[in-house]
Amino acid sequence: MRSTAVLIFANSSKEEIRSKHLQRGEMLFDSLNNSVIRKVKQSKLTYFHISEKQQCGASFGERFTNALQSIFDKGFDKIIAIGNDTPHLQTAHIKTAAEALIKGNTVVDPSLDGGFYLVGIHKCDFNKEKFTKLPWQKITLLKSLLENLKENQSAVIQLPVFRDIDDMRDLLSLVGYIKTISISLQKLFAICIAVKQQFYVLQDNFYISQLSQNPYNKGSPVLVKN
Template sequence: MITESLMRSTAVLIFANSSQEEMRYKPLQRGEVLFDSLTNTVIQKVKQSKLTYFHISEKHQNGFSFGERFSNAVQNVFDKGFDKVITVGNDTPHLQTAHITTAAKALADGKTVIGPSLDGGFYLMGIHKADFNKEKFQSMPWQKCNLLKSLLDTLQETSCPIFQLPTFRDIDTVKDVLSLVNYIRSISVSIQKLFALCLSVKQQFLLLAEKCYVSVLLQNPYNKGSPVLVHIQ
């Protein structure tokens, strides 16, 4: 449960661009609809946490590099009077309200919170104002595979204990969409349908085959004989 004290001291920064801007770097078929839906979904999940939140898109970001824009956005929230900030994006469908409230409680216990991404970055960061150094954050290797390591190295200098959330995959390419279908049951049905729209006919065929394969395995959990063949006419 989020206490009144937490609500006064903690804010969530949703650092997510518009779907048009996302499509400049993540060219997915019908990606505009997908990213609009992902943004609306994460906003709803954040609202359910009861924490104050700020959605900062490219229209309100300041800086030339990604690191500058992100660091300035975090500093901007701190400047509004909050002592703790939780940052999230819009490209991690497995992020739930429970992860946000867990991060808020860990921050209240004096910890820094990290939600790692499989690509070497992070989908969530919870940090105290005293541990945030804007200049150091700007200079980290943003959007590179060693970002998480660099972030952890930087945080170790503050001697603040780190609380780590589960590792999730975010969406950058069609390959990420295909990989996420392995965990489709924990993603909302509406997002599942949008995933299908972003895939080509061939990719949809492979997805359908995989789902059928998993379904048959679940119905016959003790069959360890020949592999199951999926036949679609």
Template sequence: MQTTRTLVMIYSLAPSRQARDKHVFGSRNQQAAVTLFDRLEGRIQSVAGKTGLPMMIIHDHQQRGTTFGERYAAAFTQVFSLGYDQVISVGNDIPALSEHHILLAKEGLDSGQTVFGPSRDGGDYLIALSKSAFEEKSFASMPWRTDRLHEALLLLFAKTSPVNCLEYLVDIDSAEALVDSMTQALDFIFRKFLRALLKSLVKIEFNRTFQLNSLPLLFAGPRRAPPQITPYMH
């Protein structure tokens, strides 16, 4: 029997798959994208480790199911079956995610809440659920990978528990999202890595999915605070 009730589950596509699917730097710069997502995955493992909570890394292809929702729901079921009764799930593509966000989610779970971290594309970068609030079939049927996901999750879980939301963060799905992420509070080490990676790409002819006129934004510091959200309480 587990002595720690809560586990951090890093659930995502493998870095090589993300690089292939997202074309952040254009189709001719896949190796740079692999480098980016490898670094992001290493970063989120470090962030999760700093919380002191047990951690499990699960890639999408390791789960059963024909849809993303079925595979993601199966991952939660797998963790709950190990004896944990609280799961904080995060992706590996959120540059501004810190251990503070994960610990806030744990505080919410410990007080009986379901906690979400909304992303600016309408999804969620963090989903924190208790075993008692989770039902695999309804969770799998959510509109995953659409801009309706966050609102659908709020409606589903508000039926059974208080729901709370963290601040908005950006997940990296495109060149534009990468630009947007640089307006948030990134840690110094990752910002330094990203600047070096981008400078190396300046020497390469960017294709039209990543325009050179975006670079001044990428080398700037945070310019605005993330939008505020009022906690959604049942």
């Protein structure tokens, strides 16, 4: 058998912004994709980038599980799976996961939303049917995955908890940890946040304008911010 491969399970920027609704987010996710590929290349591990063009399955769980299976089918016995939306992920984390796998451990690195931003798994611990049935994209995913691995008596190592980017709230939260993020990503964060703030200003100005024109309107407000 071959050894360890990295799965970059990440969609194109056009596909990402359809679900994450970040204004000017296409540039951001282009940069995040390029960044994670660069970090994986620096690890010197074989990697596969599987985007929506290669994914197959009706649900996220099916697509992710099928992607894992396709790499095991190539003869690798260990996989480190990551996405493109955790800017704090570094080459060192990938190397640490690879070393842990060599020692026989399984690696699960939690994200703040109840999922994970990295999983390192052995082929012998991978059950396609069980993986597909995990509560993907829900806050109980990490708990369910750990329970699944416990059933296999896998020795699990967890690295630091990071926040991934699912929406504007995540982007704003990451600003507080900006020192560990590249300058280029900082600039793209700023663009997305600025566009969102401009949208709120337009909302407020429009509402004030409508209110001044209809000072005695007792109905619903013209616009309500989420």
